[in-house]
Amino acid sequence: MKLICLKNHLKEAIGLCEKITGKNLSLPILNNILISAESNRSLKFIATNLELGIEVEIPAKIEKKGKITVAAGVVNNFISNFSGDASSASGQENITFESQNNNLLISTQNSSTLIKGQSPEDFPIIPDINTDNHIMIPVNDFISGLKSVWYSCSFSNIKPEISSVFIFSGKKPITFVATDSFRLAEKKFNYSFSELSPLLVQSRAVAEILRVFDGKEGKIKLSFDKNQINLELDNIKFISRLTEGVFPDYEQIIPKKFVTDVIVEKNIFINSLKTAGIFSGKLNELNIITGVKNNFLTLKTSSVDVGEHIVSIPAKITGDDIKITFNNKYVFDCLQYVLSSKILLRFAGEGKPLLITGAEDTSFQYLVMPMNSM
Amino acid sequence: MAIDYEKLWKDALVEIEFNLSRANFATWFKNTSISGYENGVIFINVPSGFVKEWLSNKYHKFIIKALRDINSNIRNIEYCIVAQTIPPVKNEQAKMASAPAHAEEQLGFNEFYADKEANLNPKYTFDSYIVGSFNEVANAAALSVAKNLGTAYNPLFIYGGVGLGKTHLIQAIGNKVKENNPENKVLYLTSEKFTTEFINSIQNKNTYSFKEKYRKYNFLIIDDIQFFANKLKVQEEFFHIFNTLYERNSQIVFSSDKPPKYIVGLEERLRSRFEGGMIVDVSPPEFEARLAIIREKARLKGYPLSDEILEYIASAIQENIRELEGALNSVIGQSKIKGKILNQQEVKDILKKNAKPIKTLTINHVIKTIADFYNIEEKNLFEKTRKKEIVMPRQIAMYLLREDLSISYPYIGQKFGQRDHTTVIHAYKKINNSIKNNDRLNQELAIIRNILYEKSA
Numbered sequence: 001m002k003l004i005c006l007k008n009h010l011k012e013a014i015g016l017c018e019k020i021t022g023k024n025l026s027l028p029i030l031n032n033i034l035i036s037a038e039s040n041r042s043l044k045f046i047a048t049n050l051e052l053g054i055e056v057e058i059p060a061k062i063e064k065k066g067k068i069t070v071a072a073g074v075v076n077n078f079i080s081n082f083s084g085d086a087s088s089a090s091g092q093e094n095i096t097f098e099s100q101n102n103n104l105l106i107s108t109q110n111s112s113t114l115i116k117g118q119s120p121e122d123f124p125i126i127p128d129i130n131t132d133n134h135i136m137i138p139v140n141d142f143i144s145g146l147k148s149v150w151y152s153c154s155f156s157n158i159k160p161e162i163s164s165v166f167i168f169s170g171k172k173p174i175t176f177v178a179t180d181s182f183r184l185a186e187k188k189f190n191y192s193f194s195e196l197s198p199l200l201v202q203s204r205a206v207a208e209i210l211r212v213f214d215g216k217e218g219k220i221k222l223s224f225d226k227n228q229i230n231l232e233l234d235n236i237k238f239i240s241r242l243t244e245g246v247f248p249d250y251e252q253i254i255p256k257k258f259v260t261d262v263i264v265e266k267n268i269f270i271n272s273l274k275t276a277g278i279f280s281g282k283l284n285e286l287n288i289i290t291g292v293k294n295n296f297l298t299l300k301t302s303s304v305d306v307g308e309h310i311v312s313i314p315a316k317i318t319g320d321d322i323k324i325t326f327n328n329k330y331v332f333d334c335l336q337y338v339l340s341s342k343i344l345l346r347f348a349g350e351g352k353p354l355l356i357t358g359a360e361d362t363s364f365q366y367l368v369m370p371m372n373s374m
Numbered sequence: 375m376a377i378d379y380e381k382l383w384k385d386a387l388v389e390i391e392f393n394l395s396r397a398n399f400a401t402w403f404k405n406t407s408i409s410g411y412e413n414g415v416i417f418i419n420v421p422s423g424f425v426k427e428w429l430s431n432k433y434h435k436f437i438i439k440a441l442r443d444i445n446s447n448i449r450n451i452e453y454c455i456v457a458q459t460i461p462p463v464k465n466e467q468a469k470m471a472s473a474p475a476h477a478e479e480q481l482g483f484n485e486f487y488a489d490k491e492a493n494l495n496p497k498y499t500f501d502s503y504i505v506g507s508f509n510e511v512a513n514a515a516a517l518s519v520a521k522n523l524g525t526a527y528n529p530l531f532i533y534g535g536v537g538l539g540k541t542h543l544i545q546a547i548g549n550k551v552k553e554n555n556p557e558n559k560v561l562y563l564t565s566e567k568f569t570t571e572f573i574n575s576i577q578n579k580n581t582y583s584f585k586e587k588y589r590k591y592n593f594l595i596i597d598d599i600q601f602f603a604n605k606l607k608v609q610e611e612f613f614h615i616f617n618t619l620y621e622r623n624s625q626i627v628f629s630s631d632k633p634p635k636y637i638v639g640l641e642e643r644l645r646s647r648f649e650g651g652m653i654v655d656v657s658p659p660e661f662e663a664r665l666a667i668i669r670e671k672a673r674l675k676g677y678p679l680s681d682e683i684l685e686y687i688a689s690a691i692q693e694n695i696r697e698l699e700g701a702l703n704s705v706i707g708q709s710k711i712k713g714k715i716l717n718q719q720e721v722k723d724i725l726k727k728n729a730k731p732i733k734t735l736t737i738n739h740v741i742k743t744i745a746d747f748y749n750i751e752e753k754n755l756f757e758k759t760r761k762k763e764i765v766m767p768r769q770i771a772m773y774l775l776r777e778d779l780s781i782s783y784p785y786i787g788q789k790f791g792q793r794d795h796t797t798v799i800h801a802y803k804k805i806n807n808s809i810k811n812n813d814r815l816n817q818e819l820a821i822i823r824n825i826l827y828e829k830s831a
Contacts, residue, residue: 248483372480
């Protein structure tokens, strides 16, 4: 294998791949990136941990075809710190890759580096699926859908279906949902894909998808079968296993009746929660008290070790007075995903969930259960 | 051609293992199995797309050779991805430990967990049921019912006092049966709920669909069956449902706070049916079992309590597991409010407020209850009369005073109008003998005791 490519392309591709590599003791080759020069004009970087896989293609001038694998950490460290020729500050610098007996020789105008590699024979094959079954969705929306909900996934692996983000559409608007059974986040968009079957994507995979595709533009191609999804955008192809299982029938838990509605300014509420968070106890308890008469929402936190804090913020309140305790973090987590300047808090009563949504924009809904008050 | 898939695959794997490095073998052949064979094609289940690609591209030759060496009819292999249902458990405990107390205070969406159709609470399982000598028979019977649905003990009747885990046990059977085969139609409900539904169906004039609803289940669990007492219409309806289910070998499980014999106001035909299967009791746990239970509960709540305190709680609360848990909760709650771990004296103070006073029965109380029960005047009991309707209650009173309150014969005699102590001994012996073969007397005694102990509690 021998080829020439540009440093900034390399840096991006290797950076993306490095995070996907696996730390698998029985199969150490998963720590490697496969560098494959099989066509004339492009070079592929492939990495996988047997759960996820990524292929990044960059333009390159291939002089001799071939492939090689090298330790991802080493090559990434090298490329990202390598200053190369001081004269070309733009990063538009040519780098030559050459394989020599399973070793990778990287050379520039004035440097030469040898990185030990391994035979590409043992590198896993990234499974492909039939891409007939696919949808095209704006990558911004896809990322925003995942971002708005994925922090609500359960961290535990006991129930894989709730440590995943649930994506479904059909006749309904495409919807992203996640829950850890204490809170639930749902984001909807106003279009649907009749051909999309419900998907459960592991939260670990979601974290990587966000990292890889956040900030990109255009439409992402999402193809799927029973076990796997492929995401393709520009030069990047990302694959992930799907979670087997059935997401709980969550719509039944969204309350139909509410006893108190509160509308507050988003910024004021966020800042007040931040301050209150300093004083919340070990369990992050946050007492919320509504004052219907004077239209103030009172937040109260106290900690045995730190102190106490009470703040009242102006709000528009209708319904009954209510006093209820929540986990401060759970309430706070969702607020940045509410896309309107005013937040609507809908209390369903003691021991029942609180619904948080935008006063003007209801595409995002968040449900959180209270804590046992003591 | 019948093939033992498991053996075939095991033999083939031995062969394949020779040709591969250990690491490769462990990575790619873990969780694989043969799922079928048809017209020369073997179907192999693999856990993921990666494994499928790898096996079909790299190891296909090895695999097919190994298989053909064993069975020459095999021509080809199909690989099918079957996702693993067993999740990795490795980091679980570490994670659980890092989120203590959280689960206790933060409420969750319970609807996710309750099995709506069967109405079972998944937290009640055999794994979380602590077995001791006080409940091992009931536990064994329950396990055997879960294993041999409808054929082992049908119906199974479990009785015991409040808060001893009857509900836990019968729901555990339901959960186990569901787990063994999700196709099983299981329904758990309380007799109360059954009654309400029945009354509603009469009001709405759809008794037919009510009957049909229950007849479709092949495992029916009814909790607290004693509340059927004196509801004749409900009993009749249930009788028919019971018969239908029983004839079809559908399993039925009941729980009650007393054995069928002692449920007053239960129709004879229903009672005899309840007794037709297996009757087991759950008695109050002994000290060691209480300690084991409370230790487990404290562990689940993720709150450290010293052994002395746990032992103290287990010794202070004797009869009822639910109260045991309540006591533990209040100790933990108080510790949280005070922000420190309580010492033994403080725990004692808390439990003093909660614990029941020790039952105290007085002689007058016993006599009054018996007089009320037999609908005679108290003073009649002391009269020197040999009327049958007086003699019997008087003897029962003497018996109870001796048996339950351990009062001396002469003192009892003195109480009952200066009678001789031999009269009392005679009464005691007479009742003691009659109990053995007089069911009616037995039942009456049970009811009287119930009234006595409940009132004084």
